[in-house]
Amino acid sequence: MSTITPLDPIAFQLGPIAVHWYGIILGTGALLGLLLAMNESKRQGLNPDLFLDLVMFGVPISIIFARAYYVAFEWDYYQLHPQDIIAVWKGGIAIHGALIGAVLTALVFTRVKKVSFWRIADIAAPGLILGQAIGRWGNFMNQEAHGGPTTLDFLQSLHLPDWIINQMYINGTYYHPTFLYESLWNFAGLIILLIIRRKLSLHRGELFLSYFIWYSIGRFFIEGMRTDSLMLTDTLRIAQVISIVIVVIAIILWIARRKLGYANAKYGE
Secondary structure, eight states: OOOOOOOOSEEEEETTEEEEHHHHHHHHHHHHHHHHHHHHHHHTTOOTHHHHHHHHHHHHHHHHHHHHHHHHHTHHHHTTOGGGTTOGGGSOOOHHHHHHHHHHHHHHHHHHHTOOHHHHHHHHHHHHHHHHHHHHHHHHHTTOSOBSEEOHHHHHHTTOOHHHHHHTEETTEEEOOHHHHHHHHHHHHHHHHHHHHHHSOOBTTHHHHHHHHHHHHHHHHHHTTBSSOOBSSSSOBHHHHHHHHHHHHHHHHHHHHHHTTTTOSBTTO
8 A cells, every 4th residue: 555645734834933724724714704794794784893803802712712621621631741732733622612712702792892692692603603614624634533443445435535535544544534524514504504594583592502502413423433532531521511511501591581581582683
């Protein structure tokens, strides 16, 4: 068998600075998500600069939370390698940490700006899942967030291009491209969110809750295939536990907000 050379995770050099594909891809996802939210805010008659301001605060805070979340659950390693704590270009950004940071930032931001958190969250939801769908390709470039061992025949049966199959060949073994499974699940979620926000009579906040439910269901099952999960115990994966909790909370919020009259306004109002 000929030697398979993985894709270079470094896009280019700026003098001594290496610019990684991981950062470029995450940045692209964030930018496209922002543009999607700004376009919808214009349609609803809101100032799109609200989202530009929110992203300026939200992105760095979310990255800090995402890294802190990951480092906290991998502390056995990082306490011995403290120099790697800030090395986000090597990967190790936990999406659940990022979501915590994003939601907390949005809660403070909307209170300061005196706008509805739920309305802003609804507008942002498709952009969030788009950013996640694109961002998973950063994991692909780093050969991380993959599943367990598989065979070349299986990967070829998925009709994947050779450049994806070859990148899933790591240290002499082929692995499940779980980054791809999650990316496709998120792209499907994007399409569903774009459809139901027009076709269904959703109340304010329910598109955002739909995003959390869709993403968490997919993440629960895909996480079970991964080999690099953050673990709560020897058998309990943190992301799966968090996904179940998110689905339950989202459903409770959906029902409670309607029953208590907190969701009387319709989507876009």
